[in-house]
Each structure stands twice: as C-alpha cells, then as structure tokens.
Amino acid sequence: MATQTVPIPQRKASDRRVMLKEARRNAWAYAFISPFYLLYAVFGMFPLLYGVWLSFHEWDGISPMEWIGLENYAKLLVDDIWWYSVYNTIWLFFAATVPQIIIALLLAFIINSTYIKGKDIFRAAYFAPIVASSVAVALVFTYLFGERYGLLNSIIGAVGIEPIDWLGSRNWLKPSIALVTVWQWTGYTMIIFLAGLQSINQELYEAAKVDGAQTRDIFWSITMPLMRPVILFQVILSIIGAMQTFDIPVMLAGGTQSSAPGGTDRSGLVAMINLYWTAFKYTEFGYAAAMAFLLFILIIAFSYLYNRWQGQNPTD
Amino acid sequence: MASTTQGGFAARRAARSGGRDQLMGPVGMALLYTVLIGGALLTAFPFYYMLVTATHRSTTILRLPPPLWFGDALVQNYNELLANLPFWNSLFNSFAIAAIHTILVLFFCSLGGYGFAKFRFPGRNGLFAFLLATLMVPGAIGLIPSFIIMRNLGWMDSWNPLIIPGIANAFGIFWMRQYIEQAIPNDLMDAARIDGAHEFRIYWNIIVPVIVPALAALAILTFIGKWNDFFFPLLILKDEAKYTLPVALSTLRSLRGTEIGVQILGAAGAIMPILIVFIVASRQFMSGLTAGAVKGG
Numbered sequence: 001m002a003t004q005t006v007p008i009p010q011r012k013a014s015d016r017r018v019m020l021k022e023a024r025r026n027a028w029a030y031a032f033i034s035p036f037y038l039l040y041a042v043f044g045m046f047p048l049l050y051g052v053w054l055s056f057h058e059w060d061g062i063s064p065m066e067w068i069g070l071e072n073y074a075k076l077l078v079d080d081i082w083w084y085s086v087y088n089t090i091w092l093f094f095a096a097t098v099p100q101i102i103i104a105l106l107l108a109f110i111i112n113s114t115y116i117k118g119k120d121i122f123r124a125a126y127f128a129p130i131v132a133s134s135v136a137v138a139l140v141f142t143y144l145f146g147e148r149y150g151l152l153n154s155i156i157g158a159v160g161i162e163p164i165d166w167l168g169s170r171n172w173l174k175p176s177i178a179l180v181t182v183w184q185w186t187g188y189t190m191i192i193f194l195a196g197l198q199s200i201n202q203e204l205y206e207a208a209k210v211d212g213a214q215t216r217d218i219f220w221s222i223t224m225p226l227m228r229p230v231i232l233f234q235v236i237l238s239i240i241g242a243m244q245t246f247d248i249p250v251m252l253a254g255g256t257q258s259s260a261p262g263g264t265d266r267s268g269l270v271a272m273i274n275l276y277w278t279a280f281k282y283t284e285f286g287y288a289a290a291m292a293f294l295l296f297i298l299i300i301a302f303s304y305l306y307n308r309w310q311g312q313n314p315t316d
Numbered sequence: 317m318a319s320t321t322q323g324g325f326a327a328r329r330a331a332r333s334g335g336r337d338q339l340m341g342p343v344g345m346a347l348l349y350t351v352l353i354g355g356a357l358l359t360a361f362p363f364y365y366m367l368v369t370a371t372h373r374s375t376t377i378l379r380l381p382p383p384l385w386f387g388d389a390l391v392q393n394y395n396e397l398l399a400n401l402p403f404w405n406s407l408f409n410s411f412a413i414a415a416i417h418t419i420l421v422l423f424f425c426s427l428g429g430y431g432f433a434k435f436r437f438p439g440r441n442g443l444f445a446f447l448l449a450t451l452m453v454p455g456a457i458g459l460i461p462s463f464i465i466m467r468n469l470g471w472m473d474s475w476n477p478l479i480i481p482g483i484a485n486a487f488g489i490f491w492m493r494q495y496i497e498q499a500i501p502n503d504l505m506d507a508a509r510i511d512g513a514h515e516f517r518i519y520w521n522i523i524v525p526v527i528v529p530a531l532a533a534l535a536i537l538t539f540i541g542k543w544n545d546f547f548f549p550l551l552i553l554k555d556e557a558k559y560t561l562p563v564a565l566s567t568l569r570s571l572r573g574t575e576i577g578v579q580i581l582g583a584a585g586a587i588m589p590i591l592i593v594f595i596v597a598s599r600q601f602m603s604g605l606t607a608g609a610v611k612g613g
Contacts, residue, residue, distance in 0.1 A: 025435065028515035032431030033443065035424045035484035040450060043481035047458030047465060054461060061464075107355060110348050124598035125356040128363070131594045133544040135562040136583035140366045143576055149378040151365065187359065191605065236452075244456040247546045247562075256550060256566050272456060272547075279460050280551065289460050296457040303452075 054289035061283050072290035082291065084266060085274040086298065088174065092249070092270060093242035095178035100186045100238075101231065107186075108193035109223075123194070126187030134184065138251030141180050142167065145252075167252055170267035177249050177268055184248070189234060196230035197223070232310050236303050243299045246272040271295050363591070370581040377576050393577040400574060403585060405557060406564040409475075410586075413560060414542040417479045421538045422531050424484035429492025430523050434505060451486045463551050473555050478548065488534055495530035496523065533604035536597065543590055561586040 055072055057065040076082055111122050129137070144151050145166035153163040166176045200223065208218050250256055253268035261277045262269025271291065279288035365384075369377055372387035397403055432444055466477040500523060508518045524531075546562040553559055559567075565586055568579045594601065 025515060026437040029431045029435035029437045029440075032427045032435075032515075032519070033489075036428050036447060036486065036489055037443075039481060039484050040486075043462065043465070044450060044453070044458065047461035048453070050461040050464070051457050054464075103355075107352070110352055113348075115345070116348065116352070120599055120602065122352055122356060123602050124595065126359055127598075127602065128591060128594065129359060131540050131590050132363075132587040133546070133562050133565070133583075133590075135544075135546050135565050136586040137362070139565060139568065139579055139583040140362055140369075143369065143377070143580065144362065144365060146378075149380060149382055151382045154381045183359065183362065191602070195605075240452065240454050244454055251566065275456070275459075276547075279463075285460055285464070292457045292460060296454060299454050 051289050051292055054286055055293050057286040057289075059285045061285050065286070068286070072287050073294070075287065076290050076294060081266065081269070082271075082274060085262070085269045085271045086295075088262070088266075088268065089243055089245065089270045089272075091174055092178055092181070092245060093239065095175065096181035096185070097235070097238045097242060099178075100182050100189055101235065103182070104186050104189035104193050105227075105231075107190045108197055109219075111190075112194055112197040123191065126190055128187065129184045130188045132184070134247035135251055137184060138180065138248050141176075142252060145176055168264055170265040173253060173263050173268040177252050180248050180252065181245070189238075192234055193227070193230060196227055200226050228310070232307070235306060239302050239306065240299055243295060243302070244272055245270055246276070249273060250276075363587070366580055366584050366587065370577055370584045372577045374576045387577075389577055390581075393575065393581045396575055396578045397581050397585075400578065401564050401568065401582060402556060402559070403564070403582065406559045406561045407585065407589075409558060410543055410560040410562075413475055413478050414539045416475075417483065417542045418535050418538045420479070420483040421485065421488050422535055425488030425534065426492045426496075426524065426527060426531060427519060428484055428489035429494075429496050430519055432489065432493045433496035434500070434502070447486045447489060451490070459547070459551075462548075466552060471552070473553060473558050475558075477552050478542075478545070478560075488538070491534055492527065492530060495527055499530070500526055529600075529604050532597075533601060536594070536601050537605075540590060540594075 054065075056067060056069055058068050058072070059065040107122075107126065110116060111119055116122075147153065147163055147165045147168060150166070152166065157163060164172055166172045204222050204226075205218060208222060213221070249262075249268050249270045250273050253263035253273070254260060256276075260266075261273050261281075272295075275288050275291045275295070278284050278291060368383060368386055370393060371390045372383050373389045373392070376383055376387055376389075432440065432447075462477075462481075466472060466474075469476075471477045504522055504526075505518055508522055513521070544562060545560070546566070549560045549563050550566065553563055556564075565579075565582050568574055568582055
C-alpha cells in the first residue's frame with residue numbers, strides 16, 4: 001500500500017466514497033419500500049399459507065385442531081351445495097360482467113367522441129354508483145324490487161306484465177343481483193375504457209381517414225385491436241372480483257342474519273356466502289378454508305383459460 | 317403500447333378537430349345524446365328514489381303507484397332511525413377508520429412509490445414484480461386465517477384490523493410510482509442532495525408538495541373503499557357501539573317490521589356524505605383518475 005503512487009489510492013478512496021454514498025442511498029430506498037413487504041408478510045402471505053394448512057384440519061375455532069389430510073377436499077368435491085354455490089357465482093359473473101363490458105364500451109365510445117359536450121358531467125354521473133356502499137345500495141334496491149308495491153313491478157305492470165317476485169323466487173333472484181351489480185359497476189368499467197380510448201394516438205385515426213376508411217372499419221381495425229389489452233385486463237379483474245362477490249348477493253338474499261343463506265332454494269347462494277356461513281355460523285373453519293383454497297384455484301383457472309382464449313398476457 | 321408520450325399530441329389534435337364529425341348528422345347526434353342522457357338518468361334514479369322514500373312512512377310507500385315525490389315523514393323517520401340504530405356513532409366510526417386509514421395509506425404508499433420510482437437498487441425489478449403479482453391474489457383466501465390472526469392478536473372489536481393491514485398496499489404504491497416517475501425530474505432531487513439534505517427530507521420537503529394531485533385521487537379512492545368496506549368489519553366488529561355504517565345497516569335488513577322509510581334513510585345516511593364529496597370534487601377527481609388509469613393501464 002505504502003509503496004503505491006499517490007493518484008491510485010486517491011481514486012480508490014473516491015470510489016469507495018461513491019459506493020458508500022450509493023449504499024446509503026439504497027438503504028433509504030429499502031427502508032421506503034419495506035413497509036409493504038413487512039405488512040404483506042404478516043397480513044397477506046402468512047394468512048395465505050396458514051389458510052392452506054388450515055384446510056387439512058378439522059377445527060371449530062376453539063378446540064384443538066385435528067389433522068385430517070385431504071378429507072375436507074374429498075368432502076367438498078361431492079358437496080352439491082358447494083358446487084351449486086360455485087354455479088351461482090359463475091352464473092352471476094356472466095350475467096353481470098358481459099352486459100357491463102358491452103354497455104361500458106358503448107358509453108366510452110360515445111363519450112370519447114370529440115363532438116359530445118358535457119363529458120365531465122356524464123363521466124361523473126356514470127361513476128357515482130361506485131362511491132355508494134353496496135350494503136346501502138342493496139337496501140334501496142330491495143324495495144325497488146318489492147313484489148306487491150315495488151316500483152319496478154308498477155312499471156312493468158303499466159305495460160301489462162304480471163308482477164314478478166324479484167327477490168323471493170328462485171328464477172329471479174340471480175337476475176336481480178346481476179342487475180344491481182351492473183348498475184353499480186358499469187360506470188367504473190366505462191371510466192377505465194375511456195382512459196384506454198384516450199391513450200390511443202389520434203394520428204392513427206387521421207391517417208385512416210385520409211386513406212378513406214369508414215368509421216366502421218376504423219372501429220374494427222384500429223380501436224378494437226388497441227383496446228384489447230385494456231378489455232382483457234378488465235375481464236381478468238372482473239373474474240377475480242366476481243368470484244368473491246358477497247355484499248350485494250347477501251343483502252338481496254335476506255341479509256347476514258338470515259336463517260336461509262342465499263334466499264329461496266339457495267338460488268342466491270354464491271361461493272362467499274357459503275364460505276361465510278360455513279366458517280362463521282357453522283364454525284367449520286377447516287372446511288371453509290378448503291372452500292377458500294378451491295375458490296382460489298378456480299379464479300386462477302378461469303383467468304388462465306380466458307387469457308389463453310384471448311391469446312395474450314394479462315400483464316401487457 | 318399506447319404510451320403516455322402520445323397524450324399531449326392527442327390532446328392537441330382533439331382541440332384542433334373540435335368541430336362536428338361529418339359522418340354524424342343531427343339525427344345521429346340526437347340518438348347519441350338520448351342514449352347518454354337516458355343512461356345517466358337510469359344511473360341517477362335509484363339515488364332519487366332513495367331520497368324520496370326516506371321521507372315517507374311504510375303506509376304511503378306500500379301503495380300503488382309508489383310515491384315519486386317527497387313526503388313529510390323525514391323527521392319521524394329520523395327519530396325512529398336513531399331509536400333503532402346508533403347512527404351517528406356508526407357514522408363517526410366509519411369516518412374515523414376511513415380517515416386514519418387514508419392518511420396512513422397516503423404516507424406509506426407515496427414513500428414506497430418514491431422508492432421504486434427514483435432509486436436504482438439491487439433487486440428492484442424482482443421486488444416490484446412481486447408487488448404487482450400480489451394485486452392478482454384474491455383476498456378471499458386469506459380471510460379466515462386473517463380473522464384468526466386478529467383474534468389471536470386480541471384485535472377483535474378493535475379498529476386495528478380495519479386500519480393497519482392495507483396501509484402500504486400494492487395498488488397505492490403502483491399508483492404513486494407511476495406518477496412520481498414521470499412528474500418529478502431527477503435534477504430536483506440532485507440539487508437537494510448537493511445541498512446535503514438526506515433522503516427522507518427530500519421526500520418530505522420536495523416530493524410530497526409536487527405529488528398532491530396523485531395523492532388526492534388516491535385519497536378519495538382509499539376513503540371510499542374503506543367507508544364502504546363490509547365483509548371484514550362484519551367479521552371483526554361484534555359490539556354494536558363499534559359498528560361501522562355498512563355493518564350497522566346490514567342489521568336493519570334483518571329487523572322485521574322496521575319502517576321502510578327508516579331503513580332507506582339509514583342507507584341514505586351512508587351514501588349521501590360520500591356522494592356529496594364526490595360531486596363537489598368530481599371534476600378534479602375524475603381527471604386525476606383518468607390520467608392515473610392511462611398510466612396504470
């Protein structure tokens with residue numbers, strides 16, 4: 001060391017100083033992002049793994065846990081009520097998501113056109129339902145859907161249709177839940193699509209017009225292909241959300257203290273209502289944990305299938 | 317694919333071609349407005365119906381045709397609501413929980429977003445990919461274990477489980493990162509570093525004042541989400557005095573014979589405060605949201 005010439009140690013020292021400075025800066029960065037990872041470890045990751053472990057046990061929440069291996073899953077596979085609740089959930093996903101996406105796209109296209117005035121007002125008006133509590137919304141719709149004196153039946157009665165028992169009959173409970181869901185979520189989906197439309201380069205439209213393209217061709221050849229990733233992402237999010245739907249179905253099907261979860265003939269029994277009752281009313285925590293894990297597998301499977309079908313990556 | 321750099325260009329184009337499209341005649345325009353206005357009225361109607369019904373007694377609600385104009389039973393319904401439900405107490409709980417949660421979210425998510433946006437540390441990409449992946453994990457699977465954890469922590473009937481878990485969440489960090497990355501030039505931080513400011517000071521004194529628009533949009537989204545949160549509070553809160561509004565309202569549905577107008581008034585009490593805030597702030601909020609969604613999408 002001592003025999004070396006002067007400039008080299010100097011450069012080394014400055015190198016070290018730069019490195020030290022960078023290390024200190026990185027330490028700050030790690031500190032800034034660490035709360036997420038700490039909290040996720042405790043309240044995200046740990047419950048996830050604990051839930052899987054729980055699903056191999058029989059447990060009422062109080063007495064000691066009993067290891068029963070795959071018994072919960074074996075029971076679940078032949079549990080007709082569970083599969084009916086899965087069927088109801090999927091039914092509601094299609095009945096609520098498909099109209100929602102179509103209406104939202106249509107509205108987004110209209111509002112996005114340059115010649116519509118009052119865009120701000122329309123955007124806010126359509127978005128408003130999502131700021132409202134689902135529980136409160138369901139309470140209001142319960143009376144709109146009333147069989148004898150509900151407003152909806154008065155309206156369809158005026159055109160000569162027989163009154164419908166919207167919430168009390170097994171055939172109409174699911175459509176009613178879907179209707180409220182569409183009412184609450186369409187505006188939100190529309191805003192996402194609108195944002196997607198606004199990010200499309202206007203030059204493309206100009207160029208297409210110069211080339212003499214018709215509005216319809218522009219729509220199918222430019223707008224739709226560019227909107228595909230946005231729609232794909234929104235559908236995946238809808239799958240994740242719809243498989244866990246709870247607030248609106250539980251309220252329209254009689255509330256959280258109802259003795260008949262899911263309403264008449266369990267026609268509104270979605271997977272999360274089933275899970276809630278199994279865990280917190282019948283205190284079969286292990287069995288409910290198995291339901292949760294199976295639901296997780298189903299969500300992944302549906303997202304994957306949809307993604308394959310569309311042939312693109314959801315993270316694009 | 318649709319990058320943000322095109323945004324300014326598009327805006328200029330749109331401003332220039334503000335005139336009416338030649339393809340769209342007056343009939344087409346009338347049709348578009350009919351669809352738009354009709355849809356907006358359908359969307360708004362349940363809110364109106366709620367306000368009307370809250371001013372009636374069951375005897376006038378259960379009549380054909382149902383009332384479509386305001387009645388005179390608001391005061392009576394209000395008194396009965398207070399007799400059935402600790403309404404103001406629940407409203408206060410909802411507000412306090414949502415407000416405290418929101419403030420903490422703003423702090424931790426902007427801090428995390430800043431960390432990811434402006435530092436190049438080892439493992440950054442992997443950590444960020446992990447953070448994004450957690451967005452796709454459905455919350456339902458961890459629900460029962462979370463409940464058990466909260467019970468073991470002695471947090472039943474406490475605000476902690478409702479406030480703490482989501483304060484540094486993936487969505488918020490992602491949201492803030494997108495904004496900070498492109499809204500703040502690096503020179504700004506470098507200048508402060510030369511002046512000897514340490515990193516937290518730079519975040520607090522320089523970054524935070526600049527990211528107020530993104531913070532405002534995140535605040536509204538977070539507050540709304542927490543205010544309306546139902547499932548987890550339902551599991552955690554057992555004491556009526558601790559109920560948040562949605563939990564309190566859900567008990568109304570089960571009380572047979574409760575006046576309809578009273579129930580609807582309770583629903584209106586949960587919806588109106590946040591709806592009014594939304595309407596007042598909607599212009600700024602919607603533009604912030606759309607901008608964020610473009611960057612996010």
